[in-house]
Amino acid sequence: MPPPLLSSQKAAILSSLNDAQRRAVTSDAPTVAILAGPGSGKTHTLTSRVVWLVDHVGIRPEDVIVATFTVKAAREMKERIGKALGNGREKKIVLGNFHSIARRYLAAYGRHIGLNQKFGIADDADSRAIIKRICNRKPVQPDPAAVRAWISKKKAKGTEVDKKNARKDAAKNKGLQDLEECYQEYQSHLEKSNLLDFDDLLVKCVELLQKFPSCVSNIQTVLIDEYQDTNGIQYELMKLFAQRHKRITIVGDPDQSIYGWRSAEVKNLWRFLADFRATAEISLEENYRSFRSILDLSLLVIQQDKNRYKKMLKPIHNRGPRPVLRKLKSASAEGDWIVSEIKRVMMMSGGMLTNNDVAVLLRSASLSRHIESALGKAGVAYKMIGGFKFYDRVEIKVIIDYLRVIYQPENNDALGRIMNVPKRGIGEGTIQKLHEEARQASISVWALLSKHSRGERTAKTRIAAPMEQKIVTTLLRPLDIIRKKIGESAGPGGTPFGLVEVIEQLLSSIEFQKHMQLTYPDDHEQRWANVQELVSLAADFVRDLAQSGEDDILPEIEGLEQAKETEVLPRFLANVSLAADAQTGDKDEESKPVVTISTIHAAKGLEWPIVFVPAVYNGSIPHLRAEDNDEERRLLYVAMTRAQNLLYLSCPVFCSDGKEDGPPSRNQLSPFIEPINRAFANKGPCLDRPVMSEIAKVLGRKLPSEDDIFRELPTMFSIEDNIFPVDPEQKQTDSTNEAPRAAKRPRLSGPGHQTNGEEIPWKKEYVTTMEQSTAFTASALPGFVSASTHQARIAAEAAVNEALKAAEKAEKLKKMTASKRPLDQTSILGFVKTASSSSSSQLLPTSNKPRAATTKTGYSQFSFPRSSTSTQPKPALEPELASHKLPTGKAIINRPARPAREEEVKKKQYPAFSSSPQRAPPAEEELEDVDEEPPEPTRAAACMHTTTFTSLPHTGFNRGVKRPPGLRREGEIAPLDKLRKPFRPLTMNKGR
């Protein structure tokens, strides 16, 4: 009955895969663990495996569960599976992120475990508010945030709690008592309001599937994406999904585990391998994404973690330009520099690269301010992912809360928030009292008010007459009417009253537009436009629901009746809480190229040709409040490995905030970068023909002719990254002579005078004079400057290569075989055992100690301890850190069957650059830099003429950057533009 796969079809699937990927896709082991480094075609492999399982193995799509970690990943997965599978069969697959799948099962079968069918989802703000209230009630007021974290952790850990943990907890102080009490009260509050928080969705689903395995009796196979981010409860859920046939495929990369703070446990990988002994382990190590230089440096970062599972990254592409570590004076200068660099790249690519190809990745969303303002000032379109969400806007949250109250009158929290919005003369005190009274009477606030207004039960809380009047006419009655209409429309032959109508009637009955005007006189138009946008999002939602019909529905199971979700409103609300982000209109994406600003977390799994990672200073990454520095390092690793072609790290030297008079506080370069900072270029790379055509090759795009490119260059254009001083500290020369100018040196000593690899001092000197003139001078003497950078690069190259060679020697002895891992580290599980036995995976920077001696059996399976005992002063350049180079270089050469295209690349590359691959790097760089020179005199002249224009706002001095007017668009506003909105602070209320 499965359509026998035509051999041509089969071939088509397989031919797009490399050897390891093919093994992963076609494996018939019951459980498969795919260890997939960045850019290794993880998603492609997973989607191919789904297609394989459906089309070749013959599993019905509806018997497959694919769980991802984020909504975005789920969306993309669905799209790609859809393309590969065809016939819309992807809709039958149970596909989504864990929470939404869990919600689906609970909506269908939740009543079996006594769950109220009409449960709602308590989002972040909700649970925070609830816990806060509980804490305030307590005599000893515990910290709400801590309580919340504790509760969440407890739930996320899963039901398979280890007793030793319980014991430890019990042994601890009796603050635990309070925590437990808060937990209890919190749960009972949720229950009364008929809410489940995010963790509860998973917990309850586990409970459901434990008690009623038949719900998933149809499931043949389960696939999990981003496995390294699963937490305990998700692990259990995965096992329960697959409990019938125990066929599971997981894909993950321990190096990219960045959700430990959310109780994700890399441990789960080891747990998986221990639980399923027959697991086939497959490593995907070829990296198709990035230039080699990017991977080299990323590995130098991640390998600082001594306790990680060692894994290779085999670059497929050429070396490419060296990643940049740029120092800027301030955060706003950093933003301006990023803009200048984006523009330079765009221009030098002759339009081959657009804003869409650029991403700015941030440790925290709050860092976006300067970036946004710089982009806005320059009129560069951008969008922000992560951070502020559309649904987080006050005006939107109010509407959502109204909708929640409409759906669930017993949702006291939502009711409490909207009770006085728009103003009804009800103050904080009254609301609190009503809550309290309702709680004691064990009824909902809504019921309390309702009864009071009907005279059935007079509230003890004093409610003034005008107040009561308002409540009845503008709150109770309108919402009741809407509820009634919804109810009627649901019944047979009812008048259609859809979601959009609900919202529109709501808006008019509470006179929301008027409220906007009164409350936000400055920007009520903007906010009202946001509300309109919500309406259109709702319309889209309804349309999508009708279109994809079966979409959200679970397969029918014999002998088990599932509740059908017919109502639109609850699904919309669930979508709002779980998706946590408005679906971006696809039309918009294509029309206007926009730069992406994103948190690193939200950028996982994505890639861009050009990536900026600003603010790589201590305190930002690693973040001050981060408790796991290894995770912070992985975060940086994730950020760096998003880049395909050009990678820029940057760091403002001074904190931007401090007082004007006091000495500006200094930022310290991130400790992850500090030891290897010399491996970076100190300014943007030359973007000459060879570089650009290499990029074109990787991206599979066509590069415009050189003539075309230069014809388009504006006259005022600087082809180099020389608008900002390479060493901004030098500006500080006058009064505060903290640096006693020792670096000053005659400029003669510049080129060819590289002694100890320090940044070429002679260049600073004239750069300092005035930033405006910098561009002028530098471009007037193009050869000069380039020669110096050339020198610097060669010096840095040499340093790195020395380290690499040393590493090579050390490693050569150990492993002459072309094995992927160190010989002794045969399998992931092998690593697991040692890892857990050696140090209970308390990965701490204590790894400098000779741990090999202290640890016991099994340690020999590690490959690194030997080298780590040999202490070297510069840890970054320690041989073992660079060991990845070895296999990479060899692998490419040894590789027998590469696709024809790659073969060509190789042939072309080596003869052209160097005879010896090992020593190729400096030679390549040299070549590049020499080639970098040909700025014809005409161009230099052009630059000279125009420097006056270039010099406009680019000094690092513009403080207090005003909001860019460019983004304020009069007339119609595209949805995305609204989301953009950098100026108007989005006044989020994080729950009250």
Next chain:
DNA sequence: CCAAATAAACTTTTT
């Protein structure tokens, strides 16, 4: 008891 105005503290990452 409510609303407006002023002073102080705060500021990861996401489902």
Next chain:
DNA sequence: GTTTATTTGG
């Protein structure tokens, strides 16, 4: 800059 606690005036 922004949310929250406090004070003051209605």
